[in-house]
Amino acid sequence: MTIFQFPKDFRWGTATASYQIEGAAQEGGRGVSIWDTFARTPGKVFNGDNGDVACDSYHRYEEDIELMKKLGINTYRFSIAWPRIIPDGDGEINREGLDFYHRFVDALLDAGIEPFLTLYHWDLPQTLEDDGGWGNRRTVDAFVKYAEVIFKEFSGKINFWLTFNEPWCIAFLSNMLGIHAPGNKDLQTAINVAHGLLVAHGKSVQSFRRMGITGQIGIAPNVCWAEPYSKSPEDQAACDRSIALNTDWFLDPIYKGSYPQFLVDWFAEAGATVPIQDGDMEIISEPIDLLGINYYTMGINRFNPEAGVLQSEELNMGLIKTDIGWPVESRGLYEFMHYLQKYGNVDVYITENGACINDDLENGKINDDRRISYYEQHLAQIHRIINDGINLKGYMAWSLMDNFEWAEGYRMRFGLVHVDYRSLVRTPKESFYWYQSVIKNNWLEIRN
Numbered sequence: 001m002t003i004f005q006f007p008k009d010f011r012w013g014t015a016t017a018s019y020q021i022e023g024a025a026q027e028g029g030r031g032v033s034i035w036d037t038f039a040r041t042p043g044k045v046f047n048g049d050n051g052d053v054a055c056d057s058y059h060r061y062e063e064d065i066e067l068m069k070k071l072g073i074n075t076y077r078f079s080i081a082w083p084r085i086i087p088d089g090d091g092e093i094n095r096e097g098l099d100f101y102h103r104f105v106d107a108l109l110d111a112g113i114e115p116f117l118t119l120y121h122w123d124l125p126q127t128l129e130d131d132g133g134w135g136n137r138r139t140v141d142a143f144v145k146y147a148e149v150i151f152k153e154f155s156g157k158i159n160f161w162l163t164f165n166e167p168w169c170i171a172f173l174s175n176m177l178g179i180h181a182p183g184n185k186d187l188q189t190a191i192n193v194a195h196g197l198l199v200a201h202g203k204s205v206q207s208f209r210r211m212g213i214t215g216q217i218g219i220a221p222n223v224c225w226a227e228p229y230s231k232s233p234e235d236q237a238a239c240d241r242s243i244a245l246n247t248d249w250f251l252d253p254i255y256k257g258s259y260p261q262f263l264v265d266w267f268a269e270a271g272a273t274v275p276i277q278d279g280d281m282e283i284i285s286e287p288i289d290l291l292g293i294n295y296y297t298m299g300i301n302r303f304n305p306e307a308g309v310l311q312s313e314e315l316n317m318g319l320i321k322t323d324i325g326w327p328v329e330s331r332g333l334y335e336f337m338h339y340l341q342k343y344g345n346v347d348v349y350i351t352e353n354g355a356c357i358n359d360d361l362e363n364g365k366i367n368d369d370r371r372i373s374y375y376e377q378h379l380a381q382i383h384r385i386i387n388d389g390i391n392l393k394g395y396m397a398w399s400l401m402d403n404f405e406w407a408e409g410y411r412m413r414f415g416l417v418h419v420d421y422r423s424l425v426r427t428p429k430e431s432f433y434w435y436q437s438v439i440k441n442n443w444l445e446i447r448n
């Protein structure tokens with residue numbers, strides 16, 4: 001038996017997002033989001049699933065908070081649905097939407113749980129997408145207006161703020177690969193979206209400072225760690241491109257005030273350029289306080305001129321995979337956290353980490369041993385990272401409960417709590433009780 005003790009002030013939590021759990025899509029004055037539209041577009045989401053009901057957390061959040069109290073977490077990451085606050089994107093404010101989130105945040109605080117807010121977790125008001133989305137400065141300004149409304153309303157209640165969740169997904173997964181909403185398949189559009197959200201990030205951080213809002217603010221990129229299949233420079237360069245597009249493409253502008261030139265040049269070869277306007281990079285590089293890091297898996301990549309715009313092919317190395325097909329390899333988290341040190345020893349929270357394991361109820365229990373094993377491996381790496389002196393301050397498991405997994409619909413389950421989507425009954429899985437024990441002890445026990 002090996003015991004890994006965590007720091008006494010280490011934050012333990014779980015994470016969710018508005019469109020994935022709330023439901024009540026036509027209630028409370030909520031406007032239409034790009035995910036409402038995308039999910040209703042035939043062929044875009046498995047089984048034609050959508051977020052109309054989801055986990056019904058809009059109505060059942062008190063039950064969810066009881067589960068959080070039972071789990072013992074002290075931090076809960078969630079997102080606010082912009083279409084509940086300003087239904088048409090940049091027009092009238094919907095007081096009913098603000099009141100809902102005040103009730104929710106107050107209930108979290110009453111439960112002794114720290115709210116950890118993501119302002120944008122992919123549910124853009126459709127009216128703004130109809131007018132060019134993140135590539136149109138109207139959307140940038142609309143986001144700043146929305147962010148300032150939330151800052152003003154929740155300053156003093158919320159102390160941990162993230163502007164954007166997984167900017168690579170918002171820009172490239174959704175506008176170059178077309179796998180997520182709005183489903184564009186164009187490199188220039190993706191680069192325009194990435195730049196627009198970065199300007200929106202920078203402007204909202206400037207507002208946060210100017211308004212004197214309580215707490216700390218940052219952003220949450222997702223990690224794509226990749227190691228070369230061979231020692232060839234071409235394979236290493238292919239890995240560098242994959243890693244950089246998920247993180248450096250966003251963190252270089254924020255921490256260095258410029259894009260990674262080797263990728264700018266690579267995209268120029270493909271005929272795509274970054275639409276930088278005077279003053280943009282100064283705005284984007286407004287200093288932040290923390291980083292959220294979302295880690296799920298890593299790849300072994302090689303150069304392949306046929307493998308998409310980055311010419312970087314991920315190989316099947318025969319590793320154990322989760323039920324969504326992602327290799328289980330926690331080593332990439334350790335390697336990435338050391339890679340991240342090039343931006344300084346910044347405060348980092350793991351804002352997402354978890355496994356898609358689709359075990360179902362058997363005699364009233366869900367024996368998700370594979371999820372426990374995934375978490376054991378990744379928390380052991382977290383312990384190594386902390387022992388190396390890296391400022392890793394907290395960990396939020398993705399996810400508190402099974403929910404709408406985007407293009408995969410409801411078939412892919414990441415939750416510590418099982419959700420029956422017909423009855424909406426929540427059932428803690430065995431991994432819930434395992435994580436409960438880790439949190440209670442503030443240590444990880446590894447069976448040797």
Ligand SMILES: CCOCCOc1ccc(-c2cn(C[C@@H]3NC[C@@H](O)[C@H]3O)nn2)cc1
Binds near residue numbers: 017
């Ligand atoms: C066949 C080509 O495939 C290209 C990669 O396609 C994907 C799809 C999905 C992801 C993805 C999904 N998640 C989990 C979410 N993170 C935020 C939260 O909302 C979770 O639901 N992280 N990354 C990445 C890459």
